[in-house]
Amino acid sequence: MLIEHRGQRPVVPESAYVAPSATLCGAVVLGEGARVLHGAVLTAEDGEVRIGADTVVMENALVRGRARHPAVIGDAVLIGPHAHVNGATVEDEVFVATGASLFPGSVAGSGAELRINSVLHVNSKLAPGTAVPIGWVAAGDPARLFAPDQQDELWEVQRGLDFPGTVYGVSRDTPMRDVMARQSAYYSSHRDDRILGGDGDGEAG
Numbered sequence: 001m002l003i004e005h006r007g008q009r010p011v012v013p014e015s016a017y018v019a020p021s022a023t024l025c026g027a028v029v030l031g032e033g034a035r036v037l038h039g040a041v042l043t044a045e046d047g048e049v050r051i052g053a054d055t056v057v058m059e060n061a062l063v064r065g066r067a068r069h070p071a072v073i074g075d076a077v078l079i080g081p082h083a084h085v086n087g088a089t090v091e092d093e094v095f096v097a098t099g100a101s102l103f104p105g106s107v108a109g110s111g112a113e114l115r116i117n118s119v120l121h122v123n124s125k126l127a128p129g130t131a132v133p134i135g136w137v138a139a140g141d142p143a144r145l146f147a148p149d150q151q152d153e154l155w156e157v158q159r160g161l162d163f164p165g166t167v168y169g170v171s172r173d174t175p176m177r178d179v180m181a182r183q184s185a186y187y188s189s190h191r192d193d194r195i196l197g198g199d200g201d202g203e204a205g
Contacts (some may be wrong), residue, residue: 004194006046019102023196027065027192031048031055033076040079044071045186051079052092069104069166088120091128100132104166118120123157172174 002010002018005026012018016030019038026059026193031053036042039060047065053074058185061083065071073079077090078099087104090096094113100114103121109128116118117186118132121139130145134137136145138179139157146154164172167181 002196005044006189006192008044009196010042024191042071046189047071048086055079066104076109080146086133120129121161122163123161174201 001023003023003025004103007026010024010026010028012024012030013032015032016034016119018024018036021038021076022036022040024042027043028042028049029106030036030051032040032167033054034051035056037057037059040057042051042057042063044065044119046067048070049063051057051073054075055073055077057079058075058081060081061079063071063073063079063085064087071085071087073090074086074092074094077096078091079085079096080100082099082102085096086102088102088108090102090108091110094108095100095113097114097116099117101109102114103149103186106120106184107125108114108120109126109130111129113131115132115134115161117135119130119137120126120143121137123141124139124143125141126138126143132145138144139154139161146158150188164170164174168182170179170182
C-alpha cells in the first residue's frame with residue numbers, strides 16, 4: 001500500500017519491489033533494486049525514510065523517519081523480520097537481525113551487525129564492523145556493549161543519552177498523560193492521509 005502523508009508520496013523505482021501487503025507512507029524513497037517484503041511498514045512521519053540500493057527490508061519490519069531524525073538506510077543492508085529502525089542512520093552493508101531495534105539519533109557504522117533482539121540506543125554511535133551480540137545493548141558515543149545483566153552499568157550511560165527528550169521532546173519527569181497527549185496530536189496528521197493508486201513504477205500516484 002502506498003500512502004500520501006503530509007503532501008509527500010513514496011518514490012519507488014521500477015527496479016524495486018514492494019510486496020502487496022507492505023506499507024510505504026509519506027516521503028519514503030527506495031533505491032534501485034530495493035526490496036520491501038510482506039507486512040513491512042516504512043513510514044515517514046514529518047521526516048524522510050531513504051532506503052539504499054539492493055537493500056532488503058524483511059517481513060513485518062518497521063522503519064520510521066522523523067523531522068529531526070530521518071531514517072537513512074545505506075546500500076546492501078538487511079533489515080530483518082520484526083526489526084525496528086526509528087530515526088536511525090544505517091550505513092552500507094549493515095546486518096540488522098530479527099527483532100533488533102535502533103532508536104532516534106543512532107548510527108550503525110558500515111559493516112556492523114546487530115544480532116537477534118539487540119538494541120542500539122538513542123544518540124549512540126556503533127563503530128564500523130562492530131557486532132552487537134544477541135540480546136545485548138549498545139549505548140553511548142562511541143557505543144559500549146552491555147549484556148542483559150548489566151542494567152546498572154547501562155543506566156550510567158543511558159541516563160545521559162536523553163531518551164525522552166530525543167524521542168518525545170519532553171523532560172524525563174513529564175507525566176505520561178502529557179506525553180501521550182502530545183503523541184496523539186503528532187499522529188493525528190494521519191487522519192488526512194490518502195491511499196494512492198500507483199503501480200509502483202516511478203513516483204507513486
